[in-house]
Amino acid sequence: xxxxxxxxxxxYEIVTRTDFSDVTYLLEVLEPDMAKAAxxxxxxxVMSHAEGERIPLTIADFDRERGTITLVVQAIGKTTREMQRxxxxxxxxxxxxxxxxxxxxxxxxxxxxxxxxGLGVAPVYPQARAFKEAxxxxxxxxxxxxxxxxxxxxxxxxVCDEFIICSDDGSVGIKxxxxxxxxxxxxxxxxxxxxxxxxxxxxxxxCSQFTQPYGVHTVVSLNPIMVDGTGMCGGCRVKVDGRTRFxxxxxxxxxxxxxDFDDLMARLKRFREQEKQVLDRxxxxxxxxxxxxxxxxxx
Amino acid sequence: MAKKKTIRTIPQDRTPMxxxxxxxxxxxxxxxxxxxxxxAAVRESERCLMCPDEPCIRGCPVGINIPGxxxxxxxxxxxxxxxxxxxxxxxxxxxxxxxxxxxxCEGVCTVGESLESVAIGRLERFVGDMAIAEGWSAVPYIExxxxxxxxxxSGPSGMACAADMAKxxxxxxxxxxxxxPGGVLRYGIPEFRLPNEVVDAEIAKVARLxxxxxxxxxxxxxFTIEQMLTDMGFDAVFVGTGAGTPVFMDIAGESLSGVVSxxxxxxxxNLMQARDFPAHDTPLGLGKKVxxxxxxxxxxxxxxxSLRLGADKVMCVYRRGHEEAPARAEELHHAEQEGxxxxxxxxxxxxxDDGNGNVRGMLCQRMELGEPDKSGRRRPVPVEGSxxxxxxxxxxxxxxxxxxxxxxxxxxxxxxxxGYIVANDSLATSIDGVFAGGDIVTGAATVIEAMGAGRxxxxxxxxxxxxxxxxxxxxxxxRASSLFxxxxxxxxxxxxxxx
Ligand SMILES: Cc1cc2nc3c(=O)[nH]c(=O)nc-3n(C[C@H](O)[C@H](O)[C@H](O)COP(=O)(O)OP(=O)(O)OC[C@H]3O[C@@H](n4cnc5c(N)ncnc54)[C@H](O)[C@@H]3O)c2cc1C
Ligand SMILES: Cc1cc2nc3c(=O)[nH]c(=O)nc-3n(C[C@H](O)[C@H](O)[C@H](O)COP(=O)(O)OP(=O)(O)OC[C@H]3O[C@@H](n4cnc5c(N)ncnc54)[C@H](O)[C@@H]3O)c2cc1C
Ligand code: SF4
Ligand code: SF4
Ligand code: FES
Numbered sequence: 032x033x034x035x036x037x038x039x040x041x042x043y044e045i046v047t048r049t050d051f052s053d054v055t056y057l058l059e060v061l062e063p064d065m066a067k068a069a070x071x072x073x074x075x076x077v078m079s080h081a082e083g084e085r086i087p088l089t090i091a092d093f094d095r096e097r098g099t100i101t102l103v104v105q106a107i108g109k110t111t112r113e114m115q116r117x118x119x120x121x122x123x124x125x126x127x128x129x130x131x132x133x134x135x136x137x138x139x140x141x142x143x144x145x146x147x148x149g150l151g152v153a154p155v156y157p158q159a160r161a162f163k164e165a166x167x168x169x170x171x172x173x174x175x176x177x178x179x180x181x182x183x184x185x186x187x188x189x190v191c192d193e194f195i196i197c198s199d200d201g202s203v204g205i206k207x208x209x210x211x212x213x214x215x216x217x218x219x220x221x222x223x224x225x226x227x228x229x230x231x232x233x234x235x236x237x238c239s240q241f242t243q244p245y246g247v248h249t250v251v252s253l254n255p256i257m258v259d260g261t262g263m264c265g266g267c268r269v270k271v272d273g274r275t276r277f278x279x280x281x282x283x284x285x286x287x288x289x290x291d292f293d294d295l296m297a298r299l300k301r302f303r304e305q306e307k308q309v310l311d312r313x314x315x316x317x318x319x320x321x322x323x324x325x326x327x328x329x330x
Numbered sequence: 331m332a333k334k335k336t337i338r339t340i341p342q343d344r345t346p347m348x349x350x351x352x353x354x355x356x357x358x359x360x361x362x363x364x365x366x367x368x369x370a371a372v373r374e375s376e377r378c379l380m381c382p383d384e385p386c387i388r389g390c391p392v393g394i395n396i397p398g399x400x401x402x403x404x405x406x407x408x409x410x411x412x413x414x415x416x417x418x419x420x421x422x423x424x425x426x427x428x429x430x431x432x433x434x435c436e437g438v439c440t441v442g443e444s445l446e447s448v449a450i451g452r453l454e455r456f457v458g459d460m461a462i463a464e465g466w467s468a469v470p471y472i473e474x475x476x477x478x479x480x481x482x483x484s485g486p487s488g489m490a491c492a493a494d495m496a497k498x499x500x501x502x503x504x505x506x507x508x509x510x511p512g513g514v515l516r517y518g519i520p521e522f523r524l525p526n527e528v529v530d531a532e533i534a535k536v537a538r539l540x541x542x543x544x545x546x547x548x549x550x551x552x553f554t555i556e557q558m559l560t561d562m563g564f565d566a567v568f569v570g571t572g573a574g575t576p577v578f579m580d581i582a583g584e585s586l587s588g589v590v591s592x593x594x595x596x597x598x599x600n601l602m603q604a605r606d607f608p609a610h611d612t613p614l615g616l617g618k619k620v621x622x623x624x625x626x627x628x629x630x631x632x633x634x635x636s637l638r639l640g641a642d643k644v645m646c647v648y649r650r651g652h653e654e655a656p657a658r659a660e661e662l663h664h665a666e667q668e669g670x671x672x673x674x675x676x677x678x679x680x681x682x683d684d685g686n687g688n689v690r691g692m693l694c695q696r697m698e699l700g701e702p703d704k705s706g707r708r709r710p711v712p713v714e715g716s717x718x719x720x721x722x723x724x725x726x727x728x729x730x731x732x733x734x735x736x737x738x739x740x741x742x743x744x745x746x747x748x749g750y751i752v753a754n755d756s757l758a759t760s761i762d763g764v765f766a767g768g769d770i771v772t773g774a775a776t777v778i779e780a781m782g783a784g785r786x787x788x789x790x791x792x793x794x795x796x797x798x799x800x801x802x803x804x805x806x807x808x809r810a811s812s813l814f815x816x817x818x819x820x821x822x823x824x825x826x827x828x829x
Contacts, residue, residue, distance in 0.1 A: 068552050078509060085602065126509040128546045133739065258602070261507050261548060262734050263517075263574035264594035265727075270585060275578055280735050294585050297687045301587040302615055 043124035046099060051182035054106045055150060056115055057091075063098030065130060071157035072135030072252065072284055075100065076260040078126040079114045086110050087257045087279075089154035089229075090130060100127070103153035103182075109310045131260045132283045135250070137161045140224045142168040144216050145191075146209050146238055148230025149175060152183055154252060155229040156190070163190040170220070171195065172212035174234075178202035209234060210241045223247050228287065232296050239287035249287035253278045255298055270294045335379050337444055344446040345374040356637050356668040359521045359605070363427070363660075371456040375403040378448045381440045386450060389438040392782040394418045396435060396450055403453060411457045412466055420490050420536070420785075423462055423528050425778045426455025428519060430658045434778070462531040469538055475499040477795050480564040482549045482737075485513020486777045487570035487768030489536050490784030491791070496539040498788075498797050500565075504536075505547040508601065513572055515777070517601040518593070518628070520635050523661070526600075550740035559763055566763045566791045569743075569751060570784060573769035575732040579623075583681030588617060588689035592624070592632040592728035599635055617723030619643045621692055623678055624728035625655035630662065632726045633670045644670050645722065649677040649697050649710045675699070675710060679717065681725055691721045731774050748773075756790035757783060765791055 047059035065075070074089045092101035106115040118124070135158050143162050147155040152173045163169050171191035175181050176199045188194040195212040196204030205211060209230070217223060226249040228238035235251040242249045255278050258264045262280035269278050270291035276282065348364040349355075355362050366374065378400040386396040395414050402411035415422045431437070431451040439447035461467070477500045481488045484506040496502045510516055512529045537543065549555065549571075558564045576591035578584055598614050599605050605614070620636040622629050625648035637644045646665070648655060651674045655662055666672070675697040684690035696716035699708035733749035744752040744760035750773060751766040753759050759766050767783030769775055792798075 064552055073551075082603070126546045128507060128509075128548050130551050131548060258594055258597055259508070261574070262736060263576075264597050265576040265578065265591040266594045268578070268585070275580060275584070277575070280575075280739075298585055298587065300687070305615060 043127045045118050045120055045122050045124070046097075048118065048120045051103075052180055055180070055182065056104055056106070057153075058102045058104065058114075058118055059094075059097075059099045060102065060124060060127060061098060062100050062127060065100050065127070066093045066095050066098045069093040069100060069130040070134030071137065071161045072154075073130035073132045074154075074260075074283060075102070075127050075129030075131065076257065077102070077124055079110065079118060080125045083113075083125065084110050085126075085258060085260070087131075087254070087260055089252070090157065091153035092157055100129075103150060105150045108306050109312075112310070128260065131279060133281070135161070135227070135252075135284050137165050137167075140165075140167050142170070142220060142223050142225075144170045144172060144213060144223055144226045146213060146226060146228040146230070147171075147173045147187070148209050148228070148234035149180065151228075151230030151234070152187060155227060156183060156187055158227055159187065160190040163192075168192050170216045170223075172197070172209050172216060174198065174209035174212065174230075175203070176200070208237065210237050213238060213241055217242070217245055217247065225250060226287075227251075232292055232299065235287065235290075236292035236296075239290065239292070243288055250284050251287040251290060252283045253285055253290065253295060254283070255295060256301060269298075335376075337379065337441065340377045340379065340441070341373055342445055344377070344449055345370045345452075347449070347452055352664075352667040352669070355522065356634075357640075359638055361525055362522050362664055365459055366452055366456045371403055371453055372406065374449050374453055375400045377441060377445075378404075379440055385438040385440060386435045386448075389435040391434060391776070391779045392418050392785070394435070394454075399457065400448070400450070400453060403457065408457060408460050409464075409466060412461045415454060415457055419778070419781065420493050421458075421486060421532050421777070421781055422454050423458025424486075424515060424524060424532060425781070426451045426453070426458050427524055427528075428658070428776075429778050430776060432659045459528075462528065467535045467538060469535075470497055472497060472540065473499045474501070475797070477501070477565045477797070478503070478563060479791065480505065480558045480562070480567045481570065482555070482567065483507075483513060483570040483572060483768075483770075484511035484533075484543065485570055485572050485768060485780060486515065487572075487780040487784040487787075488513070488568065489533065490781040491568040491570065491765075491767070491788045492541045492784075493536050493539055494785055494788035495568075495791060496536075496541045498792055500795075500797075502539075502541045503564075504541060504543045505549050506543065506545050507548045509545050510601065511543055511545065513570075514574075517597045518631070520596065520600055520631050522634065522638070523631070548736070550736040555737065555741045555743065555761065555764060559761075566765065566795055568784070568787050568791065569737065569759070569764065569766040569770060570768045570780070571734055571737060571770045572780075573731045573733050573750070573774050575734050576727060577730045577732055578727055579678070579729065581678060581680050583683060583689070586681055586683055586689050587687055588615070588723055589681060589725045590727070592622070592628045592726050593731070595632055595726055596628075596635065599639075605639060614639070616641060617689070619645075619722040620724040620726060621645045621647050621720060621722040622726040622728055623647050624730070625650070625657055625662075626728060626730075627657050627661060629726075629728035630657045630665050632728050633665055634661075634668060636724070636726070637668055637670065641724075643722075645673055645720070646670055647673045647676050647678060647692070647694065647720070649675065650707065651675055651699060654707045673720070676720075677710065677712065678725075682719065689723050689725055691719045692725060694718055694720050731769075733770060733773075737770075756793075757787040758790055758794070763794065765794075 044061045049057040076085045088102045091103040106112045145159040170193045172195045174197040197212045229252045255267045257267045260279045267278040272289040380397045399411040399414040435450045436447040479495045479500045479502045481492045481504040515529045576593045620641045622632045680693040682690045696713040697710035700711040703709040753766045757767045765787040767787045768780035
């Protein structure tokens with residue numbers, strides 16, 4: 032109906048697809064206008080097909096010349112697994128909106144530690160690069176569960192003045208969590224202006240607690256459940272400094288020492304049952320072919 | 331013309347409109363009100379007295395020639411009635427359904443002084459629906475010019491401005507952040523009040539005027555308003571982004587799972603089709619005992635949607651009384667019929683945790699009405715020692731909205747201290763060539779007011795661009811005759827082609 036009258040001008044083609052592991056994959060999507068507009072710290076909302084969910088994904092890279100946006104996705108639930116199956120090179124997204132959120136603050140920082148935990152390596156990369164380009168001294172700390180999950184370490188290292196890699200089991204780099212890496216860096220340098228940490232909420236909370244005694248300004252990028260990403264639904268609300276903020280328009284970056292992480296983690300569990308239900312259903316392969324909508328029982 | 335009608339000679343009772351019975355409709359999403367049949371519309375048209383002083387026209391925010399279109403219905407010239415309507419309004423099938431008629435046109439109808447007022451909204455809807463069914467639309471011959479107009483937001487204000495500028499010959503592009511156009515008409519108002527098909531049909535008419543829609547474009551972030559005027563080469567821009575940011579109360583328990591804004595609930599259902607979960611992927615997470623805070627149109631929609639999604643008990647919690655409820659009278663009435671439980675003069679103090687991060691209930695306080703406040707409504711004051719617990723597992727906030735911050739963050743537009751865009755009477759903003767209207771200027775208002783604002787801005791925009799036009803887009807004095815939906819002042823430089 033509307034689709035006929037209103038064709039999308041941009042077909043959001045996947046021009047590159049790379050798999051880093053059996054759960055992590057990279058999509059490079061053609062969207063020249065967005066590639067021009069994107070800044071580190073911003074994200075997009077993606078719908079892979081018309082019946083799909085709108086999900087937020089951080090802009091892990093952008094290439095203004097190629098006109099592309101790079102997303103790195105972890106397949107954890109129905110939507111991200113279905114995307115893993117379907118979004119091969121040449122496929123199209125149904126919708127991609129952005130760049131959303133307030134760009135990260137880069138200027139005026141002379142020495143910075145950029146911390147990426149697991150998948151968080153991807154979103155923190157463009158910030159590390161931007162800091163480097165702005166002339167800052169960049170210390171990269173990235174952590175993975177084990178060697179097999181490591182990706183982008185060369186890419187990341189190339190924008191860092193110092194680089195520390197950590198793994199839970201010691202199979203690569205130093206053994207320990209990213210906080211071990213932060214500790215090494217903070218003990219060596221007493222003039223760090225800022226720590227930026229992106230990863231799972233547990234990891235961001237740990238980093239925040241760790242840097243607090245050092246009094247170093249720490250920034251985290253919050254990832255609450257979102258629907259529209261335009262400030263319209265309030266689903267992404269987080270508690271920062273005791274106030275309700277909307278992560279999609281007031282963030283996603285916030286001062287870590289003021290964030291209520293327990294609140295964030297509780298709210299991420301809101302749809303746990305439904306997420307499981309939809310995933311089970313999908314795994315059983317019983318995706319019923321879409322009947323045309325407008326189900327109007329009793330009509 | 332027949333002999334003059336008087337209040338005694340007209341049909342005394344308002345012609346009833348067919349509705350689905352409450353017990354059945356409360357469990358489905360099909361439209362509640364079924365609209366007039368032809369005979370009913372003609373009968374109702376006979377109730378209009380054709381008052382020479384036309385109070386109803388002044389009651390309509392955009393000044394529709396009400397006796398004019400009703401007279402055409404009486405003559406069974408329905409296309410003629412449609413032409414009279416489209417002189418002024420772009421969205422008759424929509425406004426006929428959703429206008430708060432009792433405070434606008436019907437509220438001042440002469441017949442209403444002694445009988446029930448003429449059912450102006452229902453008649454307007456009848457004509458609008460017939461136009462959709464018959465495929466009528468007011469597409470004039472358009473003399474193209476080289477001017478380019480950008481519209482931000484595809485709600486009623488944006489669509490109205492887009493249509494007027496396209497009719498004036500400009501190349502118009504509408505930018506919309508969502509994947510589908512319509513604004514609140516799409517994501518807010520549910521299907522049982524305003525079917526998506528009606529919204530689609532009205533948007534298709536705008537598209538037929540040559541307007542291009544670009545979806546998934548978040549203006550401010552993808553490009554700025556300033557860039558539209560410079561790099562992108564737009565000669566003028568209209569901002570109709572609506573007031574969509576939901577307000578919370580900052581009381582304890584607000585972040586519990588099970589607490590949502592009405593916007594989130596309605597967006598999940600209307601835009602993302604969560605009611606078809608799991609066939610559509612977006613989850614809803616609605617419980618069995620739902621409490622909605624507020625009593626405006628948004629609250630009524632959240633209440634009735636919850637009922638239709640299978641909640642056992644749906645409660646409206648409002649700190650003022652029934653009289654003060656801001657919702658359309660018809661929606662309140664329908665909600666009551668459908669079995670919504672109303673807790674008037676009740677104010678929530680805290681949302682209670684069940685120990686697992688879910689909602690167990692709400693701590694409330696009884697209120698009584700005191701002196702009138704600034705809004706003229708009597709101010710609710712707490713009754714000492716009246717605290718009590720209301721059991722529920724879902725709490726929905728429908729207590730109003732704030733201005734969306736994105737354009738403020740990304741442009742030099744002057745804003746009010748509450749974040750709304752500052753615009754003068756002709757809706758020009760602080761940036762030359764940029765106009766704004768609808769909820770983002772006035773705060774949450776109505777569909778017809780937003781549409782009117784889009785047209786007022788279009789008139790100013792035409793003057794700004796040096797296009798021939800009168801000073802007013804829909805001056806009531808000029809509405810007398812109609813030609814394919816063109817305002818008289820637009821006809822002097824175009825030829826008209828039958829679409
Ligand atoms: C600003 C932001 C940036 C993000 N960037 C990335 C990224 O670069 N790469 C990446 O892989 N993931 C990213 N995420 C998380 C990603 O959106 C979720 O993993 C995804 O929505 C899961 O969907 P699913 O259906 O596959 O899983 P589900 O089974 O539906 O959910 C699994 C978990 O993901 C979270 N989640 C579910 N739905 C949403 C939603 N609509 N919005 C946010 N979180 C949700 C919840 O914690 C949930 O428990 C980001 C989230 C936010 C808010
Ligand atoms: C649930 C609900 C029920 C209502 N019921 C009624 C009723 O019965 N009767 C009545 O008269 N009124 C009703 N209203 C009010 C009415 O819908 C609004 O007053 C009207 O829609 C405002 O129109 P608008 O054009 O200003 O903005 P909106 O309809 O809000 O549309 C704005 C559009 O702009 C888009 N947008 C926002 N920011 C950007 C951006 N930066 N870039 C691109 N696009 C952007 C949004 O996505 C949206 O689509 C209701 C409102 C709600 C929420
Ligand atoms: S647009 Fe609304 S107020 Fe005006 S005549 Fe129609 S129903 Fe009445
Ligand atoms: S006020 Fe009522 S009766 Fe009089 S012209 Fe208007 S609709 Fe007809
Ligand atoms: S995602 Fe809806 S307000 Fe942020």
